[in-house]
Amino acid sequence: DSGVTQTPKHLITATGQRVTLRCSPRSGDLSVYWYQQSLDQGLQFLIHYYNGEERAKGNILERFSAQQFPDLHSELNLSSLELGDSALYFCASSVDPRTGNDGYTFGSGTRLTVV
């Protein structure tokens, strides 16, 4: 157990629907990052939150949004789902985005399948 918890582990939904993915960071970590990994592709950075505030955005679609709550857990909302949104969605956390010597810790991911 990495200490980063993601739910649900698997999600199957239809095109056009909306889903929410949840991430609880490792205890003490203030930063949460979301990544998308499509089949046989690299990890694509979506968005970074630090202590409740958005810090950086990657190639995140307008149909996607995220937030980090006062208890530091984060949610990634995906709407108007398309077949191409099927992917593994990972959350990672770190204490501070500037210090990296212990790595960013990843959750086990949510596998989203859009049918």
Add this chain to the structure above:
Amino acid sequence: GQNIDQPTEMTATEGAIVQINCTYQTSGFNGLFWYQQHAGEAPTFLSYNVLDGLEEKGRFSSFLSRSKGYSYLLLKELQMKDSASYLCAVIRPDKLIFGTGTRLQVFP
């Protein structure tokens, strides 16, 4: 802009040594990570380099040259369980940017 390049695939024999290279061009650099990822699983942290030189951790070593925008991961005494993807990731002040990863297959 940013660009991180790694070979797509490599193969090696059990017990051998393999070197996986990574070249990068990014604006902002706070260090570099190497991660291992088995198919369908979360990436797991292997190593961190922020200064030039070699960092050794058991069977794994990682090297960084900041002036050349170059890093490599060296895996010694390869085992079958080392078959996985190896991801190079550059630490920027605001995010972690990954290369596309190198899929390593270890054969008996």
